Amino acid sequence: MKRLTQEVNDFINRSVDSHVRIAVTGLSRAGKTAFISSLVNQLLHTSTHDNLPLLSAARDKRVIGAKREPQTNMMVPRFSYDEAMEHVHSEPPKWPEPTRDVSEIRLALKYKPKKKTKKLLNSTATLHIDIIDYPGEWLLDLPLLDMDFYQWSQSQFTALKGLRKELAQPWLDQLAALDLDAxxxxxxxxxxxxxxxxxxxxCKDSGLHWVQPGRFVLPGELEGAPVLQFFPCQFDENAxxxxxxNLxxxxxxxHEYQQKVVKAFYKHHFSTFDRQIVLVDCLQPLNAGYESFHDMRDALEQIMHSFKYGRSNILxxxxxxxxxxxxxxxxxxxxVTPEQHPNMVSLLQQMVHPAWQNASYENIEMxxxxxASIQATQTGFIGQGDQAIPALQGVTMDEQPMTVFPGDVPKKLPNQAYWQQQGFEFTAFRPQASSQDDPLPHIRLDKALEYLIGDKLK
Ligand SMILES: Nc1nc2c(ncn2[C@@H]2O[C@H](COP(=O)(O)OP(=O)(O)OP(=O)(O)O)[C@@H](O)[C@H]2O)c(=O)[nH]1
Ligand SMILES: [Mg+2]
Structure with a gap:
């Protein structure tokens, strides 16, 4: 009964625009946990700091403050905000631990509305924000719903080229010894x-991102379950x-995986999201090489299908x-140094736009x-002759202060020559030391917030 009342309340809140569910995804290590931790941290500090100038409600001084609320969905683990903060504020500062499953956190954001309809009700309004963290790999499974076991197996064998083929050899050897009819x-x-x-x-360790089934690498609570114990194989379609x-x-x-894992995720989680942010680490494939880059683009394209699929056919x-x-x-x-940021956006657009346009997403803005969710470096210049070149300063993971110019970010998807000629020097830095009383340093997280909730705070 209590749960029903909560659901009814959620429904009412949503219809007067006072509840929003924001889903955060991205392939593993993309920065989901850092993003959610910083987002929560920024909102909790915004009543006392001017830390979100690009969020128009904050800039107009209409945000009164935020507090955490108990989440309403009891079936989903809590997002470990406190643990993440302990890491970031430890001595020396550390990054939050990797996560493997879906999790959720809820905030209430009090603000002064501009809209007359909201003002009529009250002089202040509250936006309840659910933030959900889930692995992007789970979205790579959507195509499985359209394929039977034979078709899926075929698609996996067709993909066995280049590096994949090499990596697959031990598995292929074992498979060859199996009698499917036995x-x-x-x-x-x-x-x-x-x-x-x-x-x-x-595949993932070698910088390849498109892996199916996605749950095999990030099983969450299904670790060890027989539903994750199958593999593609070659057999006669008609027999x-x-x-x-065995077959x-x-x-x-x-079949069980399609029904109980893939469909269930779309039904119980995906269908409840209002807004989605997909985090992409474009720098990792720049470091790793050509094959990794193209593989990431393919993976992103797969992820994109999810936003469309719900609007058509089966789902x-x-x-x-x-x-x-x-x-x-x-x-x-x-x-990267700030003058490279426009190139970074343009590179991301190159990866995302063509696929987005081809698919014609009705009624979805993109x-x-x-x-940077948690800014780990400071920018400055280093002298080279009589020239000053932009540089980054940070503390490396083994606690060495370091000043570097990591390299130029290409504006467009680079060709093979890029990695032969220059490449990109990627150094991992620790988060900067910061006080618990201050918000974490970030770059344009407020711009992301404006896009995700700006209209809800009008
Ligand atoms: N410099 C910098 N590094 C970041 C930032 N966000 C994430 N990172 C780095 O990326 C790593 C992964 O970030 P997470 O937030 O744990 O990524 P995730 O997507 O939650 O990863 P999984 O939980 O493993 O899927 C961190 O350990 C940091 O090294 C950022 O804003 N700046
Ligand atoms: Mg995580």
């Missing part, structure tokens, strides 16, 4: 699916799987999608920007 042998299936999962992990055979079990598990019957704004943000902008 009587089910759970142990064999487990060993081969472990080997397939290992292959997906090595029926023998009863009780029959693989098909059954794939339409499952839920009515709500996302009306998507923001792509290139993170970690503090890793934008790109670059930001």
């Amino acid at each position: 009587e089910l042998n759970e142990k064999d299936l487990l060993a081969i699916s472990d080997s397939y999962t290992e292959y997906l992990h090595t 029926k799987a023998r009863k009780g055979s 029959e079990m693989l098909k059954a598990r794939y 339409k019957r499952l839920f009515s999608p709500r996302i009306d704004k998507v923001l792509f943000a290139a993170t970690k902008a503090d890793h 934008s790109c920007l670059t930001m």
